Amino acid sequence: VSRALFVTASGTGIGKTLVACALAHQARVAGRAVRVLKPVATGFDEMNLGESDTVNLLTAVGQDVTETTIVACTPWRFTAPLAPDMAAAREGRVIDFGAVLAHCRAALGEDHLTIIEGVGGTMVPLGGQETVRDLIAELEVPAVLVAGSYLGAISHALTALESLTTRNIPVRAIVISESAAAPVPLAETCAAIARLTDVPLVALPRLAPATHPWQVAPSLAAVFAPG
Numbered sequence: 001v002s003r004a005l006f007v008t009a010s011g012t013g014i015g016k017t018l019v020a021c022a023l024a025h026q027a028r029v030a031g032r033a034v035r036v037l038k039p040v041a042t043g044f045d046e047m048n049l050g051e052s053d054t055v056n057l058l059t060a061v062g063q064d065v066t067e068t069t070i071v072a073c074t075p076w077r078f079t080a081p082l083a084p085d086m087a088a089a090r091e092g093r094v095i096d097f098g099a100v101l102a103h104c105r106a107a108l109g110e111d112h113l114t115i116i117e118g119v120g121g122t123m124v125p126l127g128g129q130e131t132v133r134d135l136i137a138e139l140e141v142p143a144v145l146v147a148g149s150y151l152g153a154i155s156h157a158l159t160a161l162e163s164l165t166t167r168n169i170p171v172r173a174i175v176i177s178e179s180a181a182a183p184v185p186l187a188e189t190c191a192a193i194a195r196l197t198d199v200p201l202v203a204l205p206r207l208a209p210a211t212h213p214w215q216v217a218p219s220l221a222a223v224f225a226p227g
């Protein structure tokens with residue numbers, strides 16, 4: 001059983017928050033204490049908190065949404081909907097990778113599961129020379145890779161996977177979150193990827209629009225399984 005999972009993706013807007021919320025929700029239902037982190041967020045609209053990844057994650061673990069919990073979950077919040085280093089630059093700030101790493105480390109513990117959502121894909125710059133991949137590697141936590149089923153998604157998924165495995169980051173599972181405009185059945189995309197990797201694949205079908213779609217997501221138990 002993992003004490004932490006880092007939810008990353010082949011790109012932005014693929015389903016990391018949905019998967020992180022579903023994992024958090026399902027772990028809680030199974031009786032585990034869960035902490036959520038989205039250390040760096042861009043496109044963060046303080047006037048529209050309900051739409052933020054941060055508030056969705058806090059809601060999925062039943063935490064109150066207060067200034068304190070928002071800041072603890074997401075210390076690095078930037079307004080511009082850009083890559084983190086660019087969004088920070090718009091505000092005259094720089095992201096201190098070491099500080100992000102330290103904040104994530106401090107949230108890890110033996111008595112709870114920590115679910116960390118990355119930002120964008122695996123190779124998104126976090127400031128300086130570091131990327132999200134470096135954060136995962138330095139944290140020494142297993143990754144869950146979320147990918148889509150749009151045209152081109154197979155190569156994106158395998159490329160992202162390669163970027164993790166070349167740094168010896170254990171990948172617990174690849175979750176294929178069905179894209180809105182998928183040219184083939186979800187199972188066909190999963191089968192194509194399964195032929196090229198031994199990493200367990202989890203199919204997440206397109207869910208009907210809902211306030212909290214993570215509540216109705218099918219079981220992602222395979223992500224928690226050891227191996």
Ligand SMILES: Nc1ncnc2c1ncn2[C@@H]1O[C@H](COP(=O)(O)OP(=O)(O)OP(=O)(O)O)[C@@H](O)[C@H]1O
Pocket residue numbers: 009011012013014015016017018019053119120177178179204205206207208213
């Ligand atoms: N399988 C799915 N069924 C229905 N909706 C989905 C599915 N996967 C993703 N979505 C929707 O697509 C949108 C983008 O997903 P999500 O916010 O989880 O992506 P993300 O990877 O966290 O994006 P970001 O890079 O901005 O953090 C959301 O509205 C989400 O609910």
Ligand SMILES: [Mg+2]
Pocket residue numbers: 016017018053117
């Ligand atoms: Mg997200």
